[in-house]
Amino acid sequence: MARDLPVRDIAVVAFGQTDHRRTSEELSEVEMLMPVLHDVLAQTGLKTTDIGFTCSGSSDYLAGRAFSFTLALDGVGAWPPISESHVEMDGAWALYEAWTKLLTGDADTALVYSYGKSSPGPLRDVLTRQLDPYYVAPLWPDSVALAALQAQALIDAGDTDEPALAAVAVRSRDVAATNSHAQLQGSVPQGEYVVRPLRTGDCPPIGDGAAAVILAAGERARELCERPAWIRGIDHRIEAHGLGVRDLTDSPSTRLAAEKAGAFERPVDTAELHAPFTSQEVVLRKALKLEGGVRVNPSGGALAANPVMAAGLIRIGEAAARIHRGESDRALAHATSGPCLQQNLVAVLEGDPR
Amino acid sequence: MSKEPVAVVGVGQTKHVAARRDVSIAGLVREAAQQALDDAELSWSDIDAVVIGKAPDFFEGVMMPELYLADALGAVGKPMLRVHTAGSVGGSTALVAANLVAARVHGTVLTLAFEKQSESNAMWGLSLPIPFQQPLLAGAGGFFAPHVRAYMRRSGAPDTVGSLVAYKDRRNALKNPYAHLHEHDITLEKVQASPMLWDPIRYSETCPSSDGACAMILTDRAGAARAPRPPAWMLGGAMRSEPTLFAGKDFVSPQAGKDCAADVYRQAGIADPRRDIDAVEMYVPFSWYEPMWLENLGFAAEGEGWKLTESGVTELDGDLPVNMSGGVLSTNPIGASGMIRFAEAALQVRGQAGEHQVDRARKVLGHAYGGGSQFFSMWLVGSESPDA
Numbered sequence: 001m002a003r004d005l006p007v008r009d010i011a012v013v014a015f016g017q018t019d020h021r022r023t024s025e026e027l028s029e030v031e032m033l034m035p036v037l038h039d040v041l042a043q044t045g046l047k048t049t050d051i052g053f054t055c056s057g058s059s060d061y062l063a064g065r066a067f068s069f070t071l072a073l074d075g076v077g078a079w080p081p082i083s084e085s086h087v088e089m090d091g092a093w094a095l096y097e098a099w100t101k102l103l104t105g106d107a108d109t110a111l112v113y114s115y116g117k118s119s120p121g122p123l124r125d126v127l128t129r130q131l132d133p134y135y136v137a138p139l140w141p142d143s144v145a146l147a148a149l150q151a152q153a154l155i156d157a158g159d160t161d162e163p164a165l166a167a168v169a170v171r172s173r174d175v176a177a178t179n180s181h182a183q184l185q186g187s188v189p190q191g192e193y194v195v196r197p198l199r200t201g202d203c204p205p206i207g208d209g210a211a212a213v214i215l216a217a218g219e220r221a222r223e224l225c226e227r228p229a230w231i232r233g234i235d236h237r238i239e240a241h242g243l244g245v246r247d248l249t250d251s252p253s254t255r256l257a258a259e260k261a262g263a264f265e266r267p268v269d270t271a272e273l274h275a276p277f278t279s280q281e282v283v284l285r286k287a288l289k290l291e292g293g294v295r296v297n298p299s300g301g302a303l304a305a306n307p308v309m310a311a312g313l314i315r316i317g318e319a320a321a322r323i324h325r326g327e328s329d330r331a332l333a334h335a336t337s338g339p340c341l342q343q344n345l346v347a348v349l350e351g352d353p354r
Numbered sequence: 355m356s357k358e359p360v361a362v363v364g365v366g367q368t369k370h371v372a373a374r375r376d377v378s379i380a381g382l383v384r385e386a387a388q389q390a391l392d393d394a395e396l397s398w399s400d401i402d403a404v405v406i407g408k409a410p411d412f413f414e415g416v417m418m419p420e421l422y423l424a425d426a427l428g429a430v431g432k433p434m435l436r437v438h439t440a441g442s443v444g445g446s447t448a449l450v451a452a453n454l455v456a457a458r459v460h461g462t463v464l465t466l467a468f469e470k471q472s473e474s475n476a477m478w479g480l481s482l483p484i485p486f487q488q489p490l491l492a493g494a495g496g497f498f499a500p501h502v503r504a505y506m507r508r509s510g511a512p513d514t515v516g517s518l519v520a521y522k523d524r525r526n527a528l529k530n531p532y533a534h535l536h537e538h539d540i541t542l543e544k545v546q547a548s549p550m551l552w553d554p555i556r557y558s559e560t561c562p563s564s565d566g567a568c569a570m571i572l573t574d575r576a577g578a579a580r581a582p583r584p585p586a587w588m589l590g591g592a593m594r595s596e597p598t599l600f601a602g603k604d605f606v607s608p609q610a611g612k613d614c615a616a617d618v619y620r621q622a623g624i625a626d627p628r629r630d631i632d633a634v635e636m637y638v639p640f641s642w643y644e645p646m647w648l649e650n651l652g653f654a655a656e657g658e659g660w661k662l663t664e665s666g667v668t669e670l671d672g673d674l675p676v677n678m679s680g681g682v683l684s685t686n687p688i689g690a691s692g693m694i695r696f697a698e699a700a701l702q703v704r705g706q707a708g709e710h711q712v713d714r715a716r717k718v719l720g721h722a723y724g725g726g727s728q729f730f731s732m733w734l735v736g737s738e739s740p741d742a
Binding site: 054059060061065066067069070071073074077078079080081082083084085086087088089093096097100101103104105106126127129130131132133134137235236237238239240241242252253256337338339342343 | 411
């Protein structure tokens with residue numbers, strides 16, 4: 001017997017985010033998060049006690065302390081007790097967990113949030129602790145160096161060149177001028193090499209920020225949002241960790257996730273890609289077969305604001321918000337994790353036909 | 355709409371020890387996963403997705419170790435989720451995996467939890483001070499001891515009850531080949547004579563620090579039909595959270611624990627847990643938490659839990675055995691401890707628990723908690739399928 005397919009329509013009905021900034025040292029994580037939680041609840045008129053399931057994404061290593069997410073829960077106001085869970089991942093994966101929870105029928109609404117403060121520590125060093133702890137991490141190869149390996153592989157393969165990468169940077173920050181939350185807006189000099197071939201402009205800003213989304217199922221979604229952004233498909237895939245066994249010029253996990261999410265069934269009009277480095281947009285465009293007619297990263301993408309652990313959820317939120325506003329009918333959102341696009345999530349969102 | 359029934363068809367765990375110096379973290383998790391696959395007579399290619407959990411990344415000093423573990427767990431090309439809900443994480447991880455099956459997103463899922471505490475120092479992993487926040491007072495015992503004292507005062511329990519639990523769990527552990535502590539010469543007198551660490555908690559009433567991993571294969575109705583050994587069926591599962599610290603919090607019997615249990619019982623059609631549930635694998639890192647959780651989970655009225663313990667009801671041959679495997683008191687790879695409770699509950703209803711098997715264990719509760727008694731996850735598994 002073939003397995004039954006998921007039968008519930010689930011939509012993003014609200015999205016909120018902070019203004020992303022280089023530092024927010026005057027705020028605790030809870031204080032940074034609170035306004036965003038209030039924002040999405042206000043958009044829907046829901047209270048914490050109305051929410052069926054809550055899920056968050058964050059990383060202890062950014063906070064520099066164990067169990068950092070336990071304090072964020074205080075901001076949610078988990079009293080009376082709530083049905084709640086947490087992934088030590090970008091909030092996009094928290095959204096995935098919430099989506100499966102709604103599919104089971106155990107809840108009709110879900111609050112998803114994530115946050116990251118990169119300012120307390122040297123982010124490039126911190127991210128080296130993600131690597132194989134025995135063979136790679138002791139060498140401290142940092143996140144820019146690893147991305148540079150990927151960029152050089154792309155250039156060597158003839159997939160891009162430095163001027164093309166610079167053009168990605170310029171376009172991202174130019175469109176970010178319309179995004180009041182973005183950290184880098186407008187003309188930003190391409191700058192010196194950080195690690196060849198990547199220049200300052202090819203790298204994301206380091207910053208602090210938070211984001212939240214509310215999901216709702218079926219009729220509940222229509223009650224809460226004039227034009228819900230229906231999740232038509234969502235899938236994520238991981239690749240091998242070792243860079244030596246991967247073709248860095250390609251992203252088979254993104255392609256597979258997109259296929260499983262139904263991204264290739266019909267063209268999308270918008271794509272929000274989590275590509276912290278200009279070179280990674282080149283890889284993702286190829287894996288996702290994005291043609292010229294698709295608006296890529298109208299928010300400015302991760303090159304304009306990259307609060308680690310929230311940047312992926314923001315891509316889903318930005319794509320959904322465009323559908324809410326009627327600026328998109330079918331959008332693709334992508335999130336990534338790990339060195340050189342190791343793990344990738346793809347969601348396909350649609351508005352009701354107009 | 356209806357959910358797909360979820361079955362446990364494979365269980366694996368490592369021999370838990372203070373330090374597994376012979377394997378890397380990847381080697382440790384691979385061992386438990388391979389055992390679970392062998393139990394289910396499945397291969398890596400039968401697995402659709404991997405859900406992994408562990409307690410804080412600081413315990414091993416690796417940020418988001420699931421990235422590095424993707425290869426070892428056969429996850430390349432598959433979805434991989436990483437759950438972290440403090441000490442309850444092993445249970446939560448199993449529930450997230452179960453939801454993937456229940457939602458019919460995937461047919462067969464590998465779920466695994468681990469901790470390799472020897473690679474780091476859990477004491478300091480838990481004690482990173484930040485401004486304006488109470489540190490955990492040099493380890494978890496310092497945090498929980500005052501709440502045990504509050505329970506004793508509230509219930510009037512004699513101060514001998516904690517040692518009875520420790521003595522029982524350590525004897526049960528002797529029947530479990532995977533348990534960390536095998537104290538062959540254990541006596542009640544030895545427990546009672548052990549040094550006082552955090553009054554009223556004695557050394558022998560605390561959990562060890564272990565290296566270990568636990569894995570389960572969860573599958574749907576069709577997968578269960580193909581299973582070579584009896585499956586355990588999930589009859590109910592839930593998570594509940596409440597804030598760490600606030601004026602209205604009852605640390606002795608948190609509301610989140612009560613609500614979580616009530617939700618599980620509702621799903622499973624349990625009217626009277628004391629009568630309808632045959633055994634419990636309960637998260638008891640400090641011995642006094644057995645009587646405390648007996649009350650919180652509805653097996654005894656408030657203030658009465660210690661009487662069940664004292665009268666031998668929770669012994670392996672008692673009327674409501676608790677922690678047949680030896681429990682967290684005998685084995686504590688923190689991130690895996692909750693999943694071990696869930697997995698041991700499954701082993702019992704499958705009749706696969708070996709020497710610590712309870713006769714006629716048809717419905718068994720697996721329980722986990724974490725943080726400052728703020729996160730709870732539980733499941734009830736049974737030998738009969740929910741639609742049988």
